[in-house]
Structures are given as structure tokens and as C-alpha cells.
Amino acid sequence: MSDLIAIFLGMALINNFILVQFLGLCPFFGVSKKLGNAVSMGLAVTFVMVIASIVTWIITRYVLIPFDVLYMSTVIFILVIASLVQIIEMFIMRTNYALYSAFGIYLALITTNCAVLGVTLINNIQKSYSFPESMAAALGGGIGFTLVLAIMSGIRERLELADTPKSMKGLPVAFMVGMLLALAFSGFGGII
Amino acid sequence: MTSFIKEFSKGIVTSNPIFVLALGLCPALAVSDRLEKAVWMSLGVLFVLLCSNIIISAIRKYVPNIMRIPVFIVIIATFVTIISLVFEAFVPAIFDALGIYLSLIVVNCIILGRAEAFASKNSVKDSIADALGITAGFAVALIIISLIREILGTGGLAWGDTAIFTLPVLGDHPLTVLALNPGAFLVIGLLLALFRWVGVTKNE
Numbered sequence: 001m002s003d004l005i006a007i008f009l010g011m012a013l014i015n016n017f018i019l020v021q022f023l024g025l026c027p028f029f030g031v032s033k034k035l036g037n038a039v040s041m042g043l044a045v046t047f048v049m050v051i052a053s054i055v056t057w058i059i060t061r062y063v064l065i066p067f068d069v070l071y072m073s074t075v076i077f078i079l080v081i082a083s084l085v086q087i088i089e090m091f092i093m094r095t096n097y098a099l100y101s102a103f104g105i106y107l108a109l110i111t112t113n114c115a116v117l118g119v120t121l122i123n124n125i126q127k128s129y130s131f132p133e134s135m136a137a138a139l140g141g142g143i144g145f146t147l148v149l150a151i152m153s154g155i156r157e158r159l160e161l162a163d164t165p166k167s168m169k170g171l172p173v174a175f176m177v178g179m180l181l182a183l184a185f186s187g188f189g190g191i192i
Numbered sequence: 193m194t195s196f197i198k199e200f201s202k203g204i205v206t207s208n209p210i211f212v213l214a215l216g217l218c219p220a221l222a223v224s225d226r227l228e229k230a231v232w233m234s235l236g237v238l239f240v241l242l243c244s245n246i247i248i249s250a251i252r253k254y255v256p257n258i259m260r261i262p263v264f265i266v267i268i269a270t271f272v273t274i275i276s277l278v279f280e281a282f283v284p285a286i287f288d289a290l291g292i293y294l295s296l297i298v299v300n301c302i303i304l305g306r307a308e309a310f311a312s313k314n315s316v317k318d319s320i321a322d323a324l325g326i327t328a329g330f331a332v333a334l335i336i337i338s339l340i341r342e343i344l345g346t347g348g349l350a351w352g353d354t355a356i357f358t359l360p361v362l363g364d365h366p367l368t369v370l371a372l373n374p375g376a377f378l379v380i381g382l383l384l385a386l387f388r389w390v391g392v393t394k395n396e
Contacts (some may be wrong), residue, residue: 020373022222026301029214071277074295075269082265114218114299121292167389171214175381182374 004136007129011140013188017115018148019181024115028152029174033160038153039146044106046142048088049119052081053138057131060124070125077120082111115145151181196321203325209302210333210380211387216302220334221376222293228351230338232286233293234331236279240271240297241306242323248311249319255312264307265298272298285352302326340379345371 017023027041056077064070089107093100110116119141123134155177164173209215219237223229244267255263276294279287287294297303306326311319343349347366348358369375 022218022373022376023296025217025221029217071273074273074276074298075266078265078269078298079262082262112299112301112304114296117299118292118296121295126292165385167385172381172385172388175377175384179374179377179381182377183369186373 004132007133007136008140009191011137012144012147013185014191016144016148016185017118017141018145019178019185021118023118024113024145027109027113028149028178029171033153033156035150035153035157038149041106041109042142042146042149045110045113045115045145046139048081048085048107048110049116049138049142050135051088052077052084052116052120053123053134055080055084056120056124057129057134064124073121073125074117077117077124081116081120085111115141148181148185152177195318199318199321200325200328203322203327203329204332205329207326208329208333209326210330210337211384214384215305216300216330217380218296219293219300220330220337221380223290224334224337224376224379225341225345225371226289227335227338227342227349229286229289230334231331232279232283233290234327234334236275236290236294236297237300237302237330238323238327239275240268241303241327242320243271244268244303244307245311245319245323246316248307249314249316252312260312261304261308264304264312268303268307269298302330337376337379337383340383341370341375345369345375 011017015021018025018028024045027045059076059080060070060073064073064076085107089100092107119138123129123137127133127137129137152174156174159173159177168176203209207213210217210220219233223233244264247267248264251263272295275297276287279290279294306322310322314322339349343359344362344367346368347362347364349356367375370379
């Protein structure tokens with residue numbers, strides 16, 4: 001059990017997807033201008049990460065390893081993620097339209113989010129996690145992702161009002177905020 | 193020939209993928225701490241973008257519109273798998289250093305963006321020029337960032353295990369933070385601001 005907590009905290013804080021592993025930067029700089037949008041996007045990514053980790057773990061364990069075709073993982077995983085996102089989108093649209101109108105546009109963007117493909121590759125290829133371990137990693141990664149997206153959006157809402165130099169407006173100052181957040185998160189380095 | 197040169201040069205300055213379009217930022221931040229990694233990553237992107245642009249523009253008339261994105265992704269993923277296996281076999285040290293970022297070329301917005309915006313609408317020749325230009329722009333950006341981060345962050349420049357040069361004072365007291373994660377955000381943010389300030393790229 002303590003292993004699972006260590007993996008969860010490690011993925012959420014120490015090896016944070018955005019600030020340490022630089023995965024999923026497009027939503028970090030693109031979507032994170034409003035707190036509500038940022039949290040919705042983060043939760044949608046977490047949800048897809050967990051489902052994708054379940055499916056890719058099963059595929060790795062019962063298809064890729066027995067047939068010795070682990071080198072095909074990139075092709076298989078991206079297809080799994082793309083079709084999963086489509087299925088989830090259709091399912092949510094039919095069952096809960098209110099949820100769909102809140103999450104819908106983010107789901108389409110998730111297919112090309114490197115954090116989702118990243119977590120499946122880390123779980124199955126780089127670390128060869130067991131099933132509970134990969135669940136902890138996916139959940140931790142997703143929650144860490146949501147956390148940083150939410151922090152960033154709060155800061156950017158305030159930055160809109162700040163008097164930044166003309167050349168620094170928009171993306172450059174967002175990078176500066178990213179730098180400060182990365183410095184702050186590097187303080188988590190020693191907790192496990 | 194003029195259209196070839198036009199398509200090529202546009203990728204380096206006016207639509208530089210990193211500094212102007214701000215696409216493909218994940219690898220730009222992740223593998224730019226050493227010059228060597230930046231160069232090999234650029235070679236990987238060159239291979240994948242060139243091959244996928246050629247194939248996609250060659251088959252553009254036979255792919256039904258509704259199926260185009262899945263088809264593009266499978267083509268791109270195939271070439272990424274090929275280049276990963278090649279790197280693993282011939283330059284294993286680089287393969288280990290690049291880690292999952294080599295596989296993640298699949299979801300790099302630059303590659304799918306060029307397939308969708310350019311190769312699926314233009315001839316094979318123009319698509320080759322486009323791929324070369326965009327990769328050159330990507331490589332130039334990555335090399336500038338990695339030179340700054342490696343020289344200031346480690347106090348010298350190294351290729352493999354051999355040091356090319358070491359700076360007199362910085363060699364003993366390097367600005368290590370630039371080679372670490374916060375340094376990636378700092379260097380790229382300052383470069384973006386610098387290019388806007390001197391007018392290479394437009395303000396928002």
C-alpha cells in the first residue's frame with residue numbers, strides 16, 4: 001500500500017507532468033486562462049488517463065507481451081487513445097448532455113495531449129508497472145496535472161490586469177510563471 | 193524552384209514552429225538541456241516529418257476526408273516506431289537520454305499540424321520543401337535554446353563524453369538552474385520576449 005502512495009505522490013508532485021516532465025504543455029499555455037475551464041480540462045484529462053491506463057495495461061499484458069510485439073506499443077497506444085476518446089465522447093453525449101457541454105470540446109483535444117500517451121508509455125514500457133501501480137500513477141499524474149493547471153489559471157487571471165512590458169505580454173510571461181512554479185515544485189523533491 | 197525556396201525559408205523565420213507558432217513545446221523544453229540531445233531530436237523529427245509529409249501528400253487523393261486524421265496518425269506512428277528502433281540499435285546512449293520524448297513525436301502538434309494544414313492539400317515536391325523548412329526552424333530553435341542552457345548551465349560544451357570547451361569562471365561555478373527544469377521555462381520565455389522586442393515576431 002505504501003508503494004502505491006509513493007507512486008501516487010511521485011507522479012502528482014515530484015515528477016509533475018507539466019512542470020517536471022514537460023508533458024501536456026499545450027493546455028497549460030492555451031486553456032489555462034480561466035479557472036473553471038482549467039479544472040474541467042484537468043478532470044477530463046485525468047479521466048481519460050485512468051481509462052487509457054486500464055485498457056493499455058490489459059493490451060500490454062495479454063497481447064503485446066505474449067506475442068512479443070512490444071515495439072508496436074506507440075502505434076497501438078495512440079490508436080487505443082484516439083478511439084477511446086471518441087467512444088467516451090459519444091457515450092457522454094448520449095447519457096449526460098449537461099456533462100457533455102461542459103467537457104465536450106476538451107475531449108477532442110485530449111487525443112493529441114502528450115500527457116495521456118506519456119502516462120501509458122511510462123506505465124507499460126518504461127516502468128512495467130503492475131495493475132494497481134499503474135492506476136496509482138495515472139490518478140496521481142492526472143491530479144497533479146489538474147492542480148498545476150488550476151494554479152496557473154488563477155495566476156493568469158491576475159496577470160491579465162497586471163502592467164506587463166509589451167514584449168512580455170501573453171506567452172513569454174506565462175513561461176516566467178511556469179519557471180517560478182517549477183522552482184516551487186522542485187521543493188517537493190525530497191519528500192519520498 | 194522559387195516555390196521550393198519560398199516554402200523552405202518560411203519555416204525558419206516567419207512561421208518558426210517554436211518561436212512564432214509556439215507548437216511542439218514539449219520536446220523543446222524537455223530535450224534542450226544538452227546540445228547533443230537537441231541535435232538528435234531534430235534528426236528524429238526531420239525523418240518523421242519528411243517521410244510522413246511525402247506519404248500523406250502522395251496518397252492525399254485516395255484518403256476519404258472523414259478518415260484522414262486516423263490515417264495520418266497511423267502513418268506518423270509508423271515512422272516514429274521506425275526511428276525509435278533505428279536509434280535504439282545504432283545510438284543506444286541517445287535513445288536512453290531521449291526516453292519517451294522520442295516516442296512522443298507522434299503527438300507533436302508540428303507533425304500532425306503540417307500533415308493536416310499542408311501535406312494533405314499540396315504536391316509531394318512542395319510538401320518536401322515544407323517538411324525541410326519546418327524542421328530547419330525547429331532545429332534552429334532547439335539548438336539556440338540548448339546552446340544557452342548547456343554553456344551557461346554546465347559551464348562548457350560537450351559532445352558525448354568529450355568536452356569541446358570549458359569556460360574559465362563558469363566552468364567552476366555553473367548556473368546549474370538553467371540546465372534544470374525551471375531553466376527551460378526561463379530561457380524559452382526570455383527568447384520569445386527578445387524576438388518580439390527586436391521585432392522578428394509580432395506582439396500579441
